[in-house]
Structure formats: structure tokens, C-alpha cells
Amino acid sequence: MEAIVQKSFGPPEVLRLEDVDRPEPGAGEVVVRVRAAALNPYDWHMMRGDPYVARLMGGMGLTRPKTAVAGIDAAGHVEAVGPGVQGLEPGDEVLGFCPGACAEYARTTADLVVPKPAGLTFEQAAAVPMGAVTALRGIRTVGGAKAGHRVLVNGAAGGVGHFAVQIAAALDAEVTAVCSPGNAELVRSLGAGHVIDYTRQDFTRSGVRYDLILDNVGNHPLSRLRRVLTPAGTLVANGGGSPGRVFGAVGSTLRLVAANAFARQRLRVILPATPAGPARDDLLAVTALIDAGRLTPVVDRTYPLAETAEGMRHVELGHARGKTVITVR
Structure with a gap:
């Protein structure tokens, strides 16, 4: 073959x-x-x-x-x-x-x-498989998004982000998508009620607070991300978001874990979904959303x-x- x-x-x-x-x-x-x-x-x-x-x-x-x-x-x-x-x-x-x-x-x-x-x-x-299951874990399993929550997805048009927008919308959350201007129409069609063009606006300086932030990019310091979380909000970093050939996301992940020990806010890291963990249950959950017309x-x-x-x-x-x-x- x-x-x-x-x-x-x-x-x-x-x-x-x-x-x-x-x-x-x-x-x-x-x-x-x-x-x-x-x-x-x-x-x-x-x-x-x-x-x-x-x-x-x-x-x-x-x-x-x-x-x-x-x-x-x-x-x-x-x-x-x-x-x-x-x-x-x-x-x-x-x-x-x-x-x-x-x-x-x-x-x-x-x-x-x-x-x-x-x-x-x-x-x-x-x-x-990997994109949708990672998004499901970030938004629902780890992020705990619920109806009425303000959810922001950074990197909303990417392989994980476009699934995350739809899953958050399926949970009846109020979704804000951060993406390039060329992807604004796409993320709106997927369920985002608000769109932030990252080339013109820094969402960490907007003054709006979110119950959940799923960060697929890692282009903002932890201190600024926490500033736009509600006091009991949750930050989910997808892989830690830090480039580097030697340590990659390890450094930013350790900083986030250390900060979580002293924060009222929930600071969490997820890794890209692989066969580890409840993979079958998660795959069935996302295919059920697809069959219901809530995920594309x-x-x-x-x-x-x-x-x-x-x-x-x-x-x-x-x-x-x-x-x-x-x-x-």
C-alpha cells in the first residue's frame, strides 16, 4: 500500500x-x-x-x-x-x-x-477527531461553559477554534470570536454573536469580562488574560500557546499552573486531543452534535x-x- x-x-x-x-x-x-x-x-x-x-x-x-x-x-x-x-x-x-x-x-x-x-x-x-474533541474538552469538559456564559474563543477560525465557537453556541453561551477580518463572516455563520478583529483591537484591553476564555493562540500574557476574566472565570489554554523548539509550551504551562494555585479564577491547560482519555465518549458526543445539525x-x-x-x-x-x-x- x-x-x-x-x-x-x-x-x-x-x-x-x-x-x-x-x-x-x-x-x-x-x-x-x-x-x-x-x-x-x-x-x-x-x-x-x-x-x-x-x-x-x-x-x-x-x-x-x-x-x-x-x-x-x-x-x-x-x-x-x-x-x-x-x-x-x-x-x-x-x-x-x-x-x-x-x-x-x-x-x-x-x-x-x-x-x-x-x-x-x-x-x-x-x-x-482531534479538532472537535479538543474543542469539546476546552469548552464543555474543562471550561464548563453553560447557557448565558460569556465565552471568548481566541483563534476562532482555526482547526480547534471553529469547532469551539459552534460547541459554545450549542450550549447557548454568548460567543465572542477573535480572528482576522477575512474570517469574520465565517465565525458569525458558526454562531459567534460578537467578532473581534485582532488586527485592530486587543480584546484584553476592551474592558469586557468573560466567564470562559479558550486561548488557541497564546499571544497575550497571562496577566492580561486574567484581567478580562470574571472573578470566578475560567481560562483554558490550548497547549499553553508558547512557541519554541526546545521547551515549547512547557514554560508557559508551568507559569499558568503556578498561578492557578493562588488564583480564585480557574486556570487550566489542555493538550491537543489524542487517543488518551475518554476518546470514544468524546467522539460520540461530537458526532451527536453533527447529527443534530449543531456542528459542521x-x-x-x-x-x-x-x-x-x-x-x-x-x-x-x-x-x-x-x-x-x-x-x-
Whole structure:
């Protein structure tokens, strides 16, 4: 089968289209015939092997990638099931977390894929897992958004942000979206009642206070973010928001955790959603919102499998509108 293989850390040029053996399912596993795979900032961090401190934590490999085939978000149909798998059969259309998603076939555990909503294309479905589950955790699970809460999403048009706006709106919160002027119409259509153009206005100086801020960007100091939280409000930092090849978000995360010990406000950090944690329950929650018409994936661009490196370059620019998706035929 064809797959995007990475044998060393580095820029997008390290991603190569190669023929590799097709995976076979073990006990409790399924093999998915991938029709589309989505790219995330998580993927380019894995590609480049940064921040370096993450290599020491064992998640990506020390001197070369732990997983040879790129990608984790996928949509397709079940090709084969292993012993002990129940509720899934060959031919079922699914979406979920499939390590090695940028390939014609990917193997994963059966509990990490769920039925694909019938109204979605495979490209839309592939855009769901990491982005939507991260947004769900940031807005509902960790953020605790409720009806009537003032919720601000910084980076509202991105891969996580565009889902977060919709989830907050589905909870009947009053949503303020921070984005570029070119994305104002998009975020309004997704449920934002207020839009702040970050090129003209600094929301941390507006004087408006929010019950919840989901920060997907990390471009404001913690002290200024706290200034626009209500006294009992919640700040959820998506990954800590601090760049850097050596420590990445670790420094800002530690500062936030330390401040939380002395603050009445709730200061929390979430990491991009991966198979860890209650992934299946969260996937079912977001697909239920999709089936109810409350959540719609936005696909920015699509690239064929052979051009995955170009897709990764686009994601690295950090200005994607929704999700970047790889089509696999």
C-alpha cells in the first residue's frame, strides 16, 4: 500500500510517499481503508520532533519518529476486524483516531473509531477527531461553559477554534470570536454573536469580562488574560500557546499552573486531543452534535496523498481556515 513515511525528524521534505506492508488487525483492532486524513499542528510537531523536551517524555521518539507513518485523524470504511471486536463490520463507514492515517490503510483499536455521520463527506469526517474533541474538552469538559456564559474563543477560525465557537453556541453561551477580518463572516455563520478583529483591537484591553476564555493562540500574557476574566472565570489554554523548539509550551504551562494555585479564577491547560482519555465518549458526543445539525466541520484545503508535504507546509503557516485534509483514493 502507499503511505507517507517519515524516517527522520525535520521539515516537510522528510515526508515521502512509499510502498509499505498493509497492516493486519490484532485482537481488539480494526484496519480502516482510509479515504481522507486531516493534518493538525500536532502532526507537524511530530514531524519536526519539537519541542525537544517532548522527545524525552517518550511521546514522539528520541532520535527518530516513534511512528513511521504520519497522521492520526482519519475517515474511511472498516476493511478488516480482529478477534474480539464487536459492533464493527467490514464496510462500516467510520471516523476516528488512526495512527498512521496518511496511508491507504491504517490500524487502530476498535474503541477509537465511531460511525461516520451520514451527512458528512469523508473529507469533512476526517476533519473531526482531534479538532472537535479538543474543542469539546476546552469548552464543555474543562471550561464548563453553560447557557448565558460569556465565552471568548481566541483563534476562532482555526482547526480547534471553529469547532469551539459552534460547541459554545450549542450550549447557548454568548460567543465572542477573535480572528482576522477575512474570517469574520465565517465565525458569525458558526454562531459567534460578537467578532473581534485582532488586527485592530486587543480584546484584553476592551474592558469586557468573560466567564470562559479558550486561548488557541497564546499571544497575550497571562496577566492580561486574567484581567478580562470574571472573578470566578475560567481560562483554558490550548497547549499553553508558547512557541519554541526546545521547551515549547512547557514554560508557559508551568507559569499558568503556578498561578492557578493562588488564583480564585480557574486556570487550566489542555493538550491537543489524542487517543488518551475518554476518546470514544468524546467522539460520540461530537458526532451527536453533527447529527443534530449543531456542528459542521470546515475544510480549508485538500491535497492528494502524494502532496502531504505541501499540506503540512500550509498547516505550519498557522493561518488555516478550518482544517487541512489529505484525500486518499
